[in-house]
Amino acid sequence: MPGDVDPCSIDTRCASHPSFSNESTDPPSQLMHESIHRHRRPPVMTTVILVTLGCVLAIDWKPSSAQEAVDSTHDSASVPANTRNELAEVRRLIQSGELSQANDRLSKVDQALGPAQSISEADRRQIGPAMILTHVMLGQALTQDSQNAAETFRRCLNWLHHAGADLPASRRNGIRMASASALAADGDFSGATQCLEEALAHADELDETHRQWIHTFLMRSAKRQMQSDPAAAATTFALVAKTASADVAATADLGSAWCVLSNPDASPAEIGNAMADFVRNHPDHSDAVVAAHQAIQHFILADDWRSADSMLPFAMTSVVDAGAPTTDPTSGLTSMLVSKAKSGDWNPTELADSHWLKHFRRQAEPVSDSQVLALLVLVDAGGDQPDAFDDDAQRLIRNTDDADTIRWVQKRLSNIGDGTFATILSSKILTGLTNNDISIPVKLAACRRLAAASDWSSIAAALGDATADDVIGKTSSPADVAAPKDHDLPEEQTLKEPAELLSILAESLVQDGRGQQSHAWWIRAVDDFGDTRITSLLRLAEIACQHGQRDEAAARVLAARQAAGTDTAKRVFVDLLDADLSIRALQFGHARDLLESVVRNPHAITTLRGRAQWLIGETYFLQQDYTAAIDAYRLVEGIDPESPWVAASLVQAGKSFEHLGRTQSASMCYGNLVRRFGDSPHSELARRRLANLPAASSQADSTLKR
Known part of the structure; x- marks a missing residue:
């Protein structure tokens, strides 16, 4: 019978105090429950019986x-x-x-x-x-x-x-402990806690065995409440922390922090602060590292980088418990800082006194993480540290395959001082255009920035006499291009970047007056790397018309026309190229049909319409129909009075008048050109021809009217 149980046979192991940290410091989870079961060797009800009897017998x-x-x-x-x-x-x-x-x-x-x-x-x-x-x-x-x-x-x-x-006090406390066990077995943890709270209110009446038993019981009860009633669990942990020994109180404080984490109504900032308070109060606790990781994660969610940074020294301690996270605590903070830096609403120079910066400056091995290097580059520039900037920028260039990283870093650098550091970064990339250690996306990012600023000369100068193989590598097809390191990009994007880079470099040669040299670059971009953009197809067709064989030029024009489809605005450019090719083939009638369609096209800009009208005059001039040529040239100014094609029309009209023997009209054309377009490249030719004209005839020439 229960009343006859021999005290010597009672299992008193349940009166010992297992460390809360040994059970688990993860948020309430399966791991925590499993760790609790490891300490509870007998079944639940058996334990309750033993504990109850043990308490009463102990008194x-x-x-x-x-x-x-x-x-x-x-x-x-x-x-x-x-x-x-x-x-x-x-x-x-x-x-x-x-x-x-x-x-x-x-x-x-x-x-x-x-x-x-x-x-x-x-x-x-x-x-x-x-x-x-x-x-x-x-x-x-x-x-x-x-x-x-x-x-x-x-x-x-x-x-x-x-x-x-x-x-006797010992008997009263024993009864309270027995009652607490029974209430807990029935799920009434609140009532059980209240019983033991009354016992702890008279702590001086408790011997050490009873005190430890109460603390153990309360800790386990609080754990079971963490999911269902975290607020009540926190109250229980706080009760233990007030009355227990230092090590048990520290574990109870950790439990209180986990209760905040378990509370669905707690904000990330509240969770972060609860974990941080535990870490600061108990930095030597075996679970301080885990709590510091949790604090960092939740401060990041709260967009509080400084508080997250304050936890780094605790999270990165070399003394790590076996159950501590294996993730790098700086990783999430770095991502957060990069996001803030990209937005432009935060100044990375604030990192100057941060634990984050000190950590990466102390690294024995050079930093290779591109996100970290991007931030270091901005800190260097903001602090006007050119030597550090040179080192970090060079590592960034060599360790990133992401064009977007270079783009946003350059954008931020352009807002620091006079933008010198942005220029230096672009120059470093351009200097390495033929360096295969620098990825194609990085080269592309620098070239995009200069192209957007129409700084074609800098790109062409850096390119020198290099070939496409020097920049892209000796590949004959897109399939030979390796995807950027550490990126699982779709094939379309993998091929698009080399094609776009080649196109920008080819265009820099065109703008630098090296159109013939650009021909091979355009072929590589379009044929080898699948650049199907209409602008690239048109430019290749234009270069082929100027420097390639007629059959190739015709094929390039046809490809551009197919790409333009029914887009009348794009077809304007194709019709101009097709007309130019027809003129070269002496198909003047077909050329005029194409050019007249451009002149009538409402979607064509006035400069292109003026050029088309000038070319119509050229077709008549080449056919030696000078009267029709003069009439065509006369219409150019009516389309676009300030167009450069007006000067070209005046000089050609003057030549046509000369062929007709109407030197006075020719003289008026040349004089008008020199007077109105003195800076035009045609003005020098007009002056020479004007000087070589014979004395004006008395014949009443019909002049070119404005």
Whole structure:
């Protein structure tokens, strides 16, 4: 029978205090539950029985105690006369295992007596100990019926509160611990905690074994509450922290921090602060590293980089618990800082006194992470440290395959000082155009920036006499181009970057007056790397018309026309090229049809329409139909008075008048050109021809009218 259990046979291992950190410091999870089970060797209910009995036996509980208490009672006005006999019968029923009847009978005694506080103080002192100890005896016996056991101990606690003052302190605390076990077994953690809180309120009455047992119990109860009621769990952890030894208090503080993490209503900032407080208060705790990682992650979510940075020294300590995260704590912070730097709303020079910067400056091996290097470059530039900038910029160029990284870094650099550092970065990349250690995306980023600024001369100068193979590598097809390191890019993007780079370099040669040299570059971009943009196809067709064979030029024009489709604005350029090719083939009628369609096209810009009209005049001039040529040239100025094609039309009209023998009209054309377009490349030719004209004839020439 429960009352006859030998104290020596009780398993007291559950009274020891396992370290909270040894069980797990992860947020409430399967890992935590598994670690709890490792400490709970017996089944749950068995443990409750053992703990309950162990507590009562530890306070010198004896089977005869309840009977002695019953025997010591006497009749009074407020206590029914048969109370002594009823309690004796309850005890007999318990010992004989008739627990249901014992429970019913004791409940009737409770009802007959009424609330303990309604009995006179003298009677409470007489009947109270017997009621308390009889309830304890029944509660212990009902451990297989957790609901009735919990209810029995609740009635017991009521009697203890109002009539237990005369019991020894050790016995009162033992009863509270037994009650807490029963309430917890029934899921009433709040009630169990309240029991033990009352025991801890008289901590001086507790011996070390009981104190440790209470702390262990509360810690485990709080863990079970973390998911369902994190606020209550936090209160329990705080209670332990106030009364426990330093190491146990530290573990309880960690539990309080995890409670904030488990609270779905807690903000990232609140979670970060809770973890950071634990780390600062207990930096040597074995779980400080884990908590520091959690603090960093949540400060990042709260967009508080400085608080995250303050946790780096704790997260990067060399003494790491076996369960600590293996991730680099600087990784998430670096990504956050890069995002802020990209937005332009944050000045990276604020990193000058950061733990983040100190960490990367202390690295034994040179930094190779492109995101870190991007930030270092900005810090160097903002702090006007040219030597550090040179080193970090060179490493950035060699360690990134991301054109976007170079683009946004250049954009930020252009806003630092007079933009010198942005120019230096571009120059470093251009200097390495033929260096295969620098990725194509990086080369492309620098060239895009200069092309957008129309700085074609800088690109062409850096290119020198290099070939496409020197820049891209000796590849004959797009399939030979390797995808950038550490990037799983789709094939289309992998091929697009080399094609775009080749096109920009080819265009720089065109703008530099080296159109013939650009021909091979355009072929590589279009044919080998699949640049199907209409602008590239048109430029290749134009270069082929000027420097290639007629068959190739015709094929390039046809390809451009197919790419333009029904887009009338794009077809304007194709018609001009096709017309130029037809003129070279002496197909003047076909050329004029194409050119007249351009002149009539409302989507064509006036400069192109003026050029088309000038070319119409050229077709007549080449056919020696000078009168028709003059009429065509005359229309150019009406289309675009300020167009450069007006000067070209005046000089050609002058030549046509000369062929017709109308030197006075020719003289007026040349003079008009020199007067209005003195800076035109045609003005020098007009001056020479004007000087060589014979004396004006008396014939009344019909002049070119404006």
